[in-house]
Amino acid sequence: MSTSNKDTNDGRKTINIRGRPRPYLDHRRVGRRDYYLLEPVGSPFRQRYLAFDPRSGPGGDFFLFQVWPGGPATQQQLRVLKRLKDDSLPRVVEWQRRGSDVDIVLTWIEGTPLAEYLENIREGRRPPVSPRDAVRLIHGLANAVCKLHQRQQIAHGDIQPPNVIITDHPSRLVLIDFGSAWTIESTAWREEGDGVHRCYAAPELQNKGATPVGFFADQFSVSVLFYEFLTQQLPYGGLGGKAGLPVHVSRAKDALAAPSQVSPPCRALPSSLREGIDRAVLRGLALDPADRYVDRHQWLNDLFAVHARFRLAPELPHVENVLTRVVHWLVKPR
Template identity: 30%
Template sequence: MRPAPLRLSVGQWSDRGQKETNQDFHGALIPQGAVLALKGASFAVADGVSSSRFGGEAAEIAVKSFLTDYYCTSDAWSVKTSARRVLEATNSWLFGQTRARTRGEGADGGYVTTFSALVIKGRVAHLLHVGDGVIGRLRQGAFEPLTEPHRVVLSPAETYLGRALGAGADVEIDYRSVALSEGDLFVLATDGAADHIPWRELSAHLNAQAGDLDLAAARLVAAAKANGSDDNLTVQIIRIDALPESDASDMIRAAQDFPPPPPLDALSEIDGLRILRKLHANARSHVYLVLDPATHRRLVLKAPAAELCADPVLLRRFMMEEWVARRVSSPHIVPAADLGRARSYLYVLLEFVDGQSLRQLMNDQPELPLETVRTLLEQIVAGVRALHRKEIAHGDLRPENILIDGTGGVQLIDFGSAHVAGIADSAIALPPAALGALQYAAPELLLGEPPGRASDQFAIGVIAYELLTGRLPYGAAGGKVRSDKNRRALTYQPATRAGQPLPAWINGALRTATDPLARRRYEALSEFLADLRAPNPRFLRERHAPLIERNPLRFWQGLCALLAALSLFLAIRG
């Protein structure tokens, strides 16, 4: 049975009040299905600054652009990132119009407006606010304002607007998220209404008219007018009628709608795809090379293992692979394959990369030239940065999940452990990702934190270290962290190799990228790549570590040999 979706009721009312025109604007958009699950429902109210004759136009542009452009942002982005980027772009456009108008038409030519928005996604409400409007919540009969007006007070009788869209080249937007409960009532109001209704009176009106939200909004506007408001007045009310326990996206719906495929043997077929051979199998999946006769393309089909088929929640995690691949466009991310026809079974379908894994390359060439390593790392980082731009952390970077094609191009695979901000702040029920190879997992992952940019950097640093030395920076201890005490006890082994000695500054870069504490790693992966290319002065200034720190085993072996020689010498003399 599918979980119940989010259900909302909306009421709204706007009035010009004592003004000749109404420069307020409001809007709402409640999508259905996967869009509601991944992006949520959005509501917005704007109040054009009355000192400008273009204030009403600015308010309308702000609301319409938000309700339209927010849904054009990446599904992988969090609400905060998506909404802020839309509002920053809107502010830039409005400010450009403001500058053009004020140069030619005087001070009344500005496109300036306040703006308040509410995005309800899953079981969380996201608030965005700039200006002197109000967003508040009525819960269990009591009203609570959730935003602060951006006003500068000069005296009890004189204030002015401190922040607004279109007033400057940059704008600071307040953001807040709050957990939802069924029955919550949210109110968005411009200052013309909010400033003239005491909270207790507002609560009484909402409690009395909770069954008819349009009437409740109209009566709040009427009450504000009766209390002396001489401004435009707009009120928007949203009631939470039902919350989802979990929701469905296109990815998750596939896990619910389709059965897992039957056992696949060579030369059998599934959905018109011919099975050529099995490529790989583990406890989570079976991977096959398949041929699409319609296009003569070789593709990779990934079917869930029997252990996963009994758990619908784990199947949702399994479908992350294709979900991520469809939303990140990069030459260093293996793309999802589009058959152009319906499927009958649950599986992941990806483009085939004709090449080998980075692990195989490391086995074939244990000591790669430094420049080859740099080139590989630059491509790995390019793929990871494409994920990070979409607010996706890979979560399982290791040599087995990095493919190298016949031209030396690198592509990342296996996104089943990915952490997606846009899914994490929704109601989609996904289990925590199972950790892959523990020796590449950052200590914070082993301690239960979700993957992030810093943990991906740690994995890249470990891969870089292994490519250059054939070893791991913390040996077997790196994968055994179970407490903060274990993390503090980790001892970095300086990067050395016999054939082509490494410069000391390379070791400094590797040590920084693989620091057990995330806050001490690089701020950006580009810094790590730069430090692998050219000496960082701070690594050159570091003291030369003694042999006991750089290679304890070699130190003790040497000391034992020296003592044995000394003992032999003394025995001969005696």
């Protein structure tokens, strides 16, 4: 493996990655390790890059390289990142102060950004997610979020497609950005972080003066993703979490249509599955946090019940069930 740099015809420097030259944007040294920043990832408002360390193991390895301005918000993020010990989440490899900024290196999660995945569905480049797979993926994400709250005492606060990776073999949803996260014990004096996407953020994260409860806020954001998987639309007529803002709430509270009213694949499901999905989605999307699932056990139990029912022998839709009973009655020996 060569670590020497070369220039491309357009003047860009390259590094050999597993036998192939690849352009890079910048080179940073953290401690005794060299990181080559290959391309920006995620939100354009954040300094976050796919990086490569040519001396990390045989053949080198990829990492997530973040640059944060110094200050209370960065200190809050470091407290959060130091608690991430689960292999299914990004973990801090090392960090250092560089002038007024802080460079943070995290493990890289292989997969496709959920924002790109959903865009490919909208553009017809990949088929929509089936209700069965949507339930499986969201059940897994909800488990991860609840573990984050219960074991690490962390609220994510910004669950949206650019901050989620969908992995392959097996496919699952993984949170990759904790720029707006906070520790549960610091909720009352938390920093605002680097912003949220108003369509995916819970209303209480957007209303000034409200003290958010992390579990309720993250539950709402996961439910927005659930709704989008099932319908290829955002809830509340496209408003998502903005529906809870004072300017919208009076006319938006009755605008939430159940997935089975919007999605033909959901509508075609047997009633037990259809009603179970609708119930879990609508409760998680309640604009008032008090109307959502009050604890993780209720939320996970409802999601698990639907997930488990998909794995059982399929129940016939109502019309087919009636026709089957009629046929059985007609052919019954008399």
